[in-house]
Amino acid sequence: MVQTTGSPEGSAALAAGHDLAQARLQVATEAAQLGLWDWDLTSGSLVWDARSRAMYGQADMPLTGLVSDINRTIHPDDQATIAEALGLAIETRGNLEVEFRVVHPDGTERIVYARGQVLVDAAGRAVRMLGTNADVTEVRGVQRQAVQDTERTAALVDVARALGEADDEDAVAAVVDGAARRLLEANGVAFVIATGDQLPPQRVRSRVTFAAPEEVVAQLADLPVETAVPAVETLLSGRSSFYADRAAGAEQFPAGEALWRAAGVEALATVPMTSPDGVFGSLSVTCAHPRTWRPADERLVETFASLVAQALRRIWARAAEVAARRSAQRWAAQQGTLVALASSLEISTDVEEVLAVVTGGGVGLLGARGTVLTLREGEALRSYTTSFFDAQVRSEVSDLPLDFPLPMVDAATTGREHFFADADAAVALFPEQAGTTRALYEQARTRASAAVPLRRGAEVVGSLSVGLDTPHEWTRPEQQLLGAFAALTAQALERIRARDAEEAANAAVRRFSETLQRSLLTSPPEPPGLDVAVRYVPAAAEAQVGGDWYDAFQLEGGETSVVVGDVTGHDREAAAAMAQMRNLLRGIAHSSSARPAQVLSRLDAAVEGLAVGAMATVLLAVVEQPDERGDRLLRWSNAGHPPPLLLRPDGTTEFLETDPDLLIGLAVGIPRSDHSTVLEPGATLLVFTDGLVERRDSSLTDGLAWLAAAVRELRHLSPGALCDELLARVGGGSEDDVALLALRSAPPGA
Numbered sequence: 001m002v003q004t005t006g007s008p009e010g011s012a013a014l015a016a017g018h019d020l021a022q023a024r025l026q027v028a029t030e031a032a033q034l035g036l037w038d039w040d041l042t043s044g045s046l047v048w049d050a051r052s053r054a055m056y057g058q059a060d061m062p063l064t065g066l067v068s069d070i071n072r073t074i075h076p077d078d079q080a081t082i083a084e085a086l087g088l089a090i091e092t093r094g095n096l097e098v099e100f101r102v103v104h105p106d107g108t109e110r111i112v113y114a115r116g117q118v119l120v121d122a123a124g125r126a127v128r129m130l131g132t133n134a135d136v137t138e139v140r141g142v143q144r145q146a147v148q149d150t151e152r153t154a155a156l157v158d159v160a161r162a163l164g165e166a167d168d169e170d171a172v173a174a175v176v177d178g179a180a181r182r183l184l185e186a187n188g189v190a191f192v193i194a195t196g197d198q199l200p201p202q203r204v205r206s207r208v209t210f211a212a213p214e215e216v217v218a219q220l221a222d223l224p225v226e227t228a229v230p231a232v233e234t235l236l237s238g239r240s241s242f243y244a245d246r247a248a249g250a251e252q253f254p255a256g257e258a259l260w261r262a263a264g265v266e267a268l269a270t271v272p273m274t275s276p277d278g279v280f281g282s283l284s285v286t287c288a289h290p291r292t293w294r295p296a297d298e299r300l301v302e303t304f305a306s307l308v309a310q311a312l313r314r315i316w317a318r319a320a321e322v323a324a325r326r327s328a329q330r331w332a333a334q335q336g337t338l339v340a341l342a343s344s345l346e347i348s349t350d351v352e353e354v355l356a357v358v359t360g361g362g363v364g365l366l367g368a369r370g371t372v373l374t375l376r377e378g379e380a381l382r383s384y385t386t387s388f389f390d391a392q393v394r395s396e397v398s399d400l401p402l403d404f405p406l407p408m409v410d411a412a413t414t415g416r417e418h419f420f421a422d423a424d425a426a427v428a429l430f431p432e433q434a435g436t437t438r439a440l441y442e443q444a445r446t447r448a449s450a451a452v453p454l455r456r457g458a459e460v461v462g463s464l465s466v467g468l469d470t471p472h473e474w475t476r477p478e479q480q481l482l483g484a485f486a487a488l489t490a491q492a493l494e495r496i497r498a499r500d501a502e503e504a505a506n507a508a509v510r511r512f513s514e515t516l517q518r519s520l521l522t523s524p525p526e527p528p529g530l531d532v533a534v535r536y537v538p539a540a541a542e543a544q545v546g547g548d549w550y551d552a553f554q555l556e557g558g559e560t561s562v563v564v565g566d567v568t569g570h571d572r573e574a575a576a577a578m579a580q581m582r583n584l585l586r587g588i589a590h591s592s593s594a595r596p597a598q599v600l601s602r603l604d605a606a607v608e609g610l611a612v613g614a615m616a617t618v619l620l621a622v623v624e625q626p627d628e629r630g631d632r633l634l635r636w637s638n639a640g641h642p643p644p645l646l647l648r649p650d651g652t653t654e655f656l657e658t659d660p661d662l663l664i665g666l667a668v669g670i671p672r673s674d675h676s677t678v679l680e681p682g683a684t685l686l687v688f689t690d691g692l693v694e695r696r697d698s699s700l701t702d703g704l705a706w707l708a709a710a711v712r713e714l715r716h717l718s719p720g721a722l723c724d725e726l727l728a729r730v731g732g733g734s735e736d737d738v739a740l741l742a743l744r745s746a747p748p749g750a
Contacts, residue, residue: 035133037116039067041090041126046070052133055112057104075101075109082114090126093118099136111137145294152183152300154572159304163311164502167318169207172311176304177209180285184297187211187264187288190220191273191308192231193281201225204232210286212263220259229256230270234282240271242298245290267291269301273309277459283308310501316457317498321346321491345492351375354492355384358464358485366478368466370446372397373489374412375454375462381412388467393444405430405437411451411463417483418451419474448472452483454490464489524552527560529626529746533719537727537738539691547574547616548689548737549582553590558625561589564641564687564741565618565664577614581607581664585620596620596637597672600664604639607665615665617641619687623679623743630681632745637674639664642690645708649682649747651715653708682747684719686711691736692726719744 035052039045046067053059057073071079078100089096096116101109116131162175173191180186188210194201204227206220225232230241230253243249246266250257260268267287272279283305293301325346344357351373359371370388374381381400385393400409407418407426420426423441426449427434441449446467454462464486524532534550547567554560563585567578584606589599600620607614621636621644636644636656640663643655661672679685686707693703710729714722719742727738 033134037114037131037133039116039129039131041118041128044068048133055110055133055135056102057110060105073102073104075103077101086129089116089118089129093120093124093126096129096131109137110135111140145296151576152296154575155179155183156300156303156307158572160307163307166311166315168315169312172308172315173207173209176283176308179304183300184285185287185289185291186285188286189304190231190284190286191281191312192223192235192284193273193312194235195222201235204235204281206231208263210263210265216259216262227255228253229259230268231282231284234270234272235279238272238274238279240298240302241269242293242301243268244292264288267293269293269298271298271302271305273305273312275309275313277456281309281312314498314502317491317494320457321495325491345488346495348492348496350496351384351493354489354496355386357492358489359386366450366466366482367468367470367472369469370444370467372408372465372467373454373462374400374408374465375493376412376460381409381462383408389444393440396440405433406440407449407451408463408465411453411465412460415453415455415460417453417479418449419479420449421473422447422471423449445469448474450474450479450482452486454486454493456490456494461490461493522551524741525554525560527554527558529630530560530623531719531744531746532560532562533723533742535723535727535738535740537691537730539735539737547578547614548691548739549578550687550739550741551582551586552741552743553586555590555593555622557593560623560743562621562623562685562687562741562743563618564689564739565616566641566689566737566739567614567616569614574614577612578616580610580612581614581616581618584610584612585618589620595674596622596635597661597674600637600639600661601672604664604668604670608668612665615663617689618664619644621685621687623685623745626681626745630745630748632679633676634679634685635674635676637661637672639672640666642688642693642704645686645688645711646677646679647684647686647711647715649680651712653712655704655708679745681745684711684715684722684742684744686722687741687743689737689739691738692730692740694736696735 033051035049035055037046037048037052039047044066046065046069050059053061053063056070058069061069061072063069074082082098082100085096085098088094095118096114099111099113102112103109113134113136114131116129118126119128119130121127159175159179163172166172166175169191173189177186177189180189188208190206190208190210192204192206195203195205202225204223204225206223208217208220212220223229223232225236230243230249233239233253234241244267246257246260249260249268260266263286265286266289268284270282270284273281273283283301285301285304291297345354348354348357355371355373358373359368371386373384375384379402381402381404383397383400385397397406400406402409402413407420407429410416410429411418418426418429420429423438423446426441427437430437441447444467446469448468448471449465451463451465453460454464464482466482524534526532532552534552536548536550547569549563549565549567551563552560563582565578565581565585567574567581569577581603585599585603588594588602588606592599592602594602600618603618606612617640619636619638619641621634624633624635626632638658638660640660643657643660646654646656648654656675656677658673658675662670688707690700693707694700695703707726710726711722714725717725723740723742726740730738
C-alpha cells in the first residue's frame, strides 16, 4: 500500500514523483515488453498505453476512458475472476496479480498477466491503482507442450508392453496405429519392408492403417523399389524425412503426391526400421492435416520405429522358428530324428548347447565324427568344435579370418554348400593354399566332409560342418538332411539372440518405469525432534509403473504431515493419477489449517472436480509440536488404507485400527473422521501400502501379524534401517509396489 499526502504541496510533490515514476516505469516496461495502465479509483477513468491496448485487442477501438473499456475484450468466463481480484486488492489496499484471457476482434485468444498496486490518500482511502500487463500466451503454450511431451514419453511404457505382447504384424500395426493417433494426432501408419532375398531388394511390401481407396491400398501392398515415395527412399537410404504438408513432400517426390491425395495424407514422417545388420524397412506416420514436426515429435516417431522393429524381428524370428519346427515335423514322417533334434534345440540356451544337440541328436546319423559351428562375428569368424578334434586343432580354428582356406569358412562367407567325398576334393577348392588346407585335414583326422551355410533370412551368418574319418559319397537325401539340420540350427541361434535382445529390452523398460516412479517421489523433511525415513520398491513384474506413493512435509505451524497412498491400477494412468493426487493433497494440506479428515474431504472434491478419474487409499497423519513432556499429538484420517503401526518406547506394538472411511474418488460428500493418539518420545509410527503385507499364499491377517512381530524384533534399529530390513525380508517376491514411511519421535535426551 502506498499513501498519498493531503496538503497542496504534498499533492504537487506526489504528482511530480508520480510522473517521474511513470517515466522510469515506461523505460523499464519498454525493455520488458510490458504494457502500463493507471486507474483513478475516484473517477473510474483508466489511462493505458498503446501496448496494453494492443494486448487487449483494442488498438483500433474507440475508448470511453473508463475502466469498463477493458471488459469489451476480456473473455466472459474470466471477467468475474478479474472483478474479484480487483475488489480484493482495493479492499486490502494491497497488490493485484491476475491472469486471464482476452479475445481479439479476429477471434484469436491471448493470455494476459496483470500486476498492480493500490495507492491510498492520507485518510487511507484507495484512490489509484497503477500496474502493468504482460502477454504470456507463448510462455503458457511452451509449458503446456512440455507437460504433453512428458506424458507422451511416459506412454511409451504401455506401447512397449503392448508391442511385446503382439503376436503378428497385424497386432503390431494396430498397437502403433493407436499410439500414433493418441500421441501425434495421426490418421494412420504404414510399414514398408523389403521382400525377397535379393540385395538390394527389387520390390517392397507395405501395410497401411489409414483409410484409403482399395486400389490405393492394393497399389501400396507391393511396390517396385524404384517407386519415388519417401517411405521407399528411407528404406534404401536409411535417412528420416519429415514433411509438414503435402506440398513439401511433393516438391521432392512429385510422383507420390497423387498417392497422398488419394489416401487423405497431408503431413508425413518416415523413419528407418533397423536391425543389427542394417535397415530392413521404414515406418511412416501420416496426418490428415498439416503439422510442424518438432524435435520431440521426431524423437517419438523414431522411438516408435525402434520398438516396432524390435517387435517385428521378434515375431519373424518366432515365425521362422515355428516354420522350421513344422518343416521338421513333416520331415519326421521319414526321419524321426529331426523331431527330437528340433525339440532339443528349442530349449538350448547358448551356442555350446546347440552344438551338443546337433552333434548328439543329428549329424551322428550321417556317420560324422566331428562337428563345427562357424559363426560370423563382424569381420572375423568364431568356430565351436566337438571333442573329436584334438586341442591343437580346436585352438587353431577357434578364430579365423574371412579368407581362411577351409570349406566351412567358404560356406560361412559365400553361402555355398560343399560336400566332399575325401580330403583331396576339399584341398582342390583352394589351389593356392592347398598345403594349409591339407595339413589341417590330416591333423583333424578328416577324410570326407560337408559344410552348409547358416542363414538368417537372406543373410549368411555362419556354417555347419561335419567331418568323417573315412571317405564317403554324399547322397541327395543326406545333403537335404544336413541342410535341414542347418536350418534348425540357424533358427535356434536366432531365437537365442532374439531372446537375449528381448530380455535386455525388458530390463531397459523396467529401469525406465522405476525411474519414472521414483522421479515422482521426494526426500522427506528433517523437522527437529523427528526422524523420518521413506522407501519405495516397485513390483517384481517387468515394466509395471505403480500408483503407490509417500510424502512428508511441514505445515506452516511447524506440524509435520505424512502421507502414504495407493492409487488403484498398475500402469501409466495410475502413475499420472498418483502424481495429481499427491500434488493436490500436498497443496490442500499446506494452504489450509484443516485437520486430516477435512483435507481428505477436500481432496475427494478436487479429484471429482478435476476429473482425475481414479480411486486411491490414503492415510494422512499430522504430528504436532511436542508439549513440555516431549509428547506429541498424532492426528490421522484413514481413507480405506491399511492401519498404521505404532511401536511404543517399551517395545510393544499396536495397529491404529479404526473404522476406515471410503476410498478417495469413490463418493464425494461422505463424512470423514479424525482420530488421535499420543506419540510418546521414542515412539515410532510405521505407515505402509498393502504390498508390504499382502501375499498370494497367505491372508492379510497373517501379513499384519508378521509385520508387527518383525517391527518388535527390529525396534532397536533407526527408522531408515528398520525400513531397509523389512524390505529385505520381503525380498523380491512382492507382487505389488511397496511404499513405506517410518517416523520416530526423538527419545528423551536425544
